[in-house]
Amino acid sequence: MNVDVSVIDNKSYIEIDKIVKNGKTYVYLVNSIDKTDFIIRKLLAENGEIYYVGLDSKKEFDLALMYFTKKHEGVLSENGKEE
């Protein structure tokens, strides 16, 4: 599957998902080498460029993680055996 890979803070991250919620686009990125290193960003379009923007608060992080969990709760119920 073709996915977007970006360099952030000199590390390569794979965009594993995007979720649009209430006008905000959350991007879920996992380090391509260290799978335990993941981050969440928001996408912002400005002056013809697309930017990754940090989340505003820990609460927003929790909320973004909840959106992801909700979308992928099937992964849990199927013991991660999705094909």
Add this chain to the structure above:
Amino acid sequence: MDRVVNLHSIMDVNDNEALLKMVERAQDNSVGAKKTVRNSKRFYVDIKELKKLMVVITVSCALTLGVVGVVQVSQAVQDLDKVKTEDVSEEIASMLYSSSEESLHGAYYSSILGKNTVHNRNNDQDVYYYNHDGIAKDLLKLEGDAFDYAFCSVCTDMGKNINNLVGVGGRSNIDSVIFYLSLYSSINGKEFNNYVKNAFDGVESLNDYLVLNNYVDRNGEPSFDAFKKYCDERAGEVLASISEKNDSKGASIA
């Protein structure tokens, strides 16, 4: 937690403490990060590998909240989606009017319009009218989302009376409220409110406000429905945020 334990083998991470640290690190690295240009390239990644990565995050969340918690959180997110502007408005009213001097025989007003509707009985005739000045003063106790939602609800609650030309200087009900909002928000005094002052800069009518804030239809005409839709879409998040403030600060919001 059997499922989580089972997933450890997939993730090459073998203790819960490490996973919790992983979530904490993700939180630290995600919140407040500086803006960077998205300069991405497309690569082929094995889809099975991608699924594993998704599981890593999902399980991390499960460990933080508990597996049962994930289901509850999912339900909570669904519940948030059902929240409407009216629910936010009720929460705001409870913040404004829960102090004893604002309650009516121990019962709280559930809306700003409810508190500021005046009932006169003359010659066996019941006459109701809005106290535009009072509505504006109550709205001016609010800022940010709380103000936007309360203002939207005042408009909604007025219903078909919104455009009745019974206000100050022949203005409609809502335009009279806007008149007082503009007036009080810019005067140095108890009602001074910088947020409202900026939001209503040069605004004389509801239509001006809608256009200024880009609530328009396809033809560029002012659309209250667009304003209401925007509020409804964010109502869950805003209610959670306002409720949190209400819990921590009591009745003071501004």
